Amino acid sequence: MPLIKGYTALASEILIYAMFALGFNLLLSYTGLPSFGHAAFFGIGAYGLALTQLKWVKDLWLGLFVGMLAAGFFAALVGAIIARKRGVYFALLTLAFGQMFFFIAFRWDEVTGGETGLTGFDRPPLAIPGLPPLNLTAPMNFYLFTLIVLMVVMILIWRLIHSPFGSVLQAVKQNELRAKYLGYNTIFYKWASFTLSGMISGLAGAMFALQHGSVFPQYLYWTESGNVVMITIMGGGVVNFFGPVLGAGIFVILQNAIGALTEHWLFLLGLTFILIVMVIPEGILGLFKKTKTAQ
Amino acid sequence: MPILTTQDLTIVFGGLKAVDEVSLKIEKGKLTSVIGPNGAGKTTLFNLLTGFYKPSSGKIFFNVNEITSLPVHKIVKLGISRSFQILKIFNDMTVFENIRVAVQAQMNHGMEFFVSRDRLTDVWRRTEEILEEIRLTPKVHLKAKNLSYGDKRILEIGLSLAGNPHLLLLDEPTSGVGAHEKEGVARFIHDLTKKLTVLLVEHNMDIVMGISDRIVVMHQGRIIADGSPEEIKNNDTVKEVYLGGKYCLA
Numbered sequence: 001m002p003l004i005k006g007y008t009a010l011a012s013e014i015l016i017y018a019m020f021a022l023g024f025n026l027l028l029s030y031t032g033l034p035s036f037g038h039a040a041f042f043g044i045g046a047y048g049l050a051l052t053q054l055k056w057v058k059d060l061w062l063g064l065f066v067g068m069l070a071a072g073f074f075a076a077l078v079g080a081i082i083a084r085k086r087g088v089y090f091a092l093l094t095l096a097f098g099q100m101f102f103f104i105a106f107r108w109d110e111v112t113g114g115e116t117g118l119t120g121f122d123r124p125p126l127a128i129p130g131l132p133p134l135n136l137t138a139p140m141n142f143y144l145f146t147l148i149v150l151m152v153v154m155i156l157i158w159r160l161i162h163s164p165f166g167s168v169l170q171a172v173k174q175n176e177l178r179a180k181y182l183g184y185n186t187i188f189y190k191w192a193s194f195t196l197s198g199m200i201s202g203l204a205g206a207m208f209a210l211q212h213g214s215v216f217p218q219y220l221y222w223t224e225s226g227n228v229v230m231i232t233i234m235g236g237g238v239v240n241f242f243g244p245v246l247g248a249g250i251f252v253i254l255q256n257a258i259g260a261l262t263e264h265w266l267f268l269l270g271l272t273f274i275l276i277v278m279v280i281p282e283g284i285l286g287l288f289k290k291t292k293t294a295q
Numbered sequence: 296m297p298i299l300t301t302q303d304l305t306i307v308f309g310g311l312k313a314v315d316e317v318s319l320k321i322e323k324g325k326l327t328s329v330i331g332p333n334g335a336g337k338t339t340l341f342n343l344l345t346g347f348y349k350p351s352s353g354k355i356f357f358n359v360n361e362i363t364s365l366p367v368h369k370i371v372k373l374g375i376s377r378s379f380q381i382l383k384i385f386n387d388m389t390v391f392e393n394i395r396v397a398v399q400a401q402m403n404h405g406m407e408f409f410v411s412r413d414r415l416t417d418v419w420r421r422t423e424e425i426l427e428e429i430r431l432t433p434k435v436h437l438k439a440k441n442l443s444y445g446d447k448r449i450l451e452i453g454l455s456l457a458g459n460p461h462l463l464l465l466d467e468p469t470s471g472v473g474a475h476e477k478e479g480v481a482r483f484i485h486d487l488t489k490k491l492t493v494l495l496v497e498h499n500m501d502i503v504m505g506i507s508d509r510i511v512v513m514h515q516g517r518i519i520a521d522g523s524p525e526e527i528k529n530n531d532t533v534k535e536v537y538l539g540g541k542y543c544l545a
Contacts, residue, residue: 178383183371
């Protein structure tokens with residue numbers, strides 16, 4: 001990997017954001033539900049991993065698993081409440097729930113460490129039976145591990161959206177009433193999609209916590225939810241499966257390249273986003289849509 | 296034994312009785328039309344029969360099962376299907392995908408997460424059968440939004456047929472269809488009664504008079520007449536309701 005030499009940490013971060021955005025996009029583009037509170041599940045995943053390492057056992061798989069399940073659990077709860085809502089009500093409720101989780105993380109000092117978050121946990125070695133444990137503190141090892149996790153997640157999401165279940169989600173997105181009149185319990189499908197999406201976001205959050213060795217309430221803040229929306233749309237996730245991956249790359253590179261030069265990098269990010277949305281509303285990979293579908 | 300029975304079905308919207316003590320018995324294998332001026336409560340009746348609205352009072356039975364309080368998707372699974380006056384098709388799916396997702400619902404494949412949908416041969420076969428039946432086979436690869444309006448109407452009906460319903464409710468299936476295509480849609484609907492029971496809401500009196508076995512006339516939420524096309528044509532109350540209106544009984 002000559003290209004990423006010296007930038008392995010950055011590359012891992014791109015992969016993690018890509019995972020987050022792919023999970024988010026399952027909901028946005030494949031089910032038609034706009035969530036503006038997805039950072040909550042990302043953050044819950046991160047806290048899940050951190051708390052497992054700090055208070056229970058230092059185990060990689062268990063930490064990731066707990067992070068993912070915790071996020072899935074809360075997504076299932078929130079989903080059960082809001083799956084009946086549509087459009088702007090749905091979006092506003094996700095925002096409200098997201099902020100609620102943020103405040104819990106911010107205030108619950110005993111568990112979440114409050115404002116200062118949780119630090120002081122390391123990346124446990126990667127243990128696969130029959131193989132010597134792999135030290136993940138080496139950036140390249142961690143990068144490769146992240147790459148494999150992302151690949152697995154991508155294959156699973158790909159299969160999911162091309163499964164019969166995936167067609168139902170598309171049907172719900174395009175015409176929910178008709179889907180209902182075909183005999184589908186659309187509320188259930190929306191709930192299931194929300195829960196799965198939350199789980200994937202949680203896994204990404206847990207990976208993010210591993211990478212940084214710390215978690216902060218800011219991970220759950222609404223601006224982070226905004227970032228994932230931006231990443232997904234900018235890259236072209238609405239029309240292309242790989243859009244979120246491209247979006248994550250642009251986001252992280254802008255953040256680091258411009259962020260190193262000026263603290264006003266968010267201004268430039270916003271500008272880039274506005275330009276992209278004005279010129280190519282479907283996102284960058286939307287440019288290639290015509291050639292793909294015009295057969 | 297009627298396939299569908301309603302007992303004193305009533306729904307009130309803010310003081311207005313949109314459907315007012317409607318008691319109906321729909322006979323199996325027949326084509327029954329519901330007619331009446333705009334606002335007579337025809338579409339509301341369809342929404343009640345399919346569980347989209349819950350009645351303020353009254354009961355609905357499908358065969359022997361009471362379905363009054365069931366949600367839409369459960370009623371559909373029992374065998375009542377409907378089409379909509381305003382098209383409800385999946386615009387960004389191809390014709391094939393439209394029918395497939397409908398077929399898949401009836402075959403209970405919706406909860407399969409990781410199989411490829413292209414490998415469900417039973418769904419595939421049934422989808423092709425329906426496409427053949429609705430004569431859209433040559434257009435399977437077109438996106439639904441690119442179909443002609445008449446074909447969209449046919450697809451709309453096709454979606455309601457995919458679940459193998461026993462009772463099909465058609466809400467103005469020729470609405471917006473050009474005069475030259477209306478005949479075809481009418482014949483298609485008529486042919487459906489060979490296999491299932493149809494309840495039709497339609498404004499085009501030529502079609503209604505031409506293909507109905509029985510006509511139910513609604514006015515202000517109530518049934519004001521019920522009988523064969525001949526009886527309805529000569530019914531004085533019906534003439535009065537339509538007099539001066541935009542409809543004329545041919």
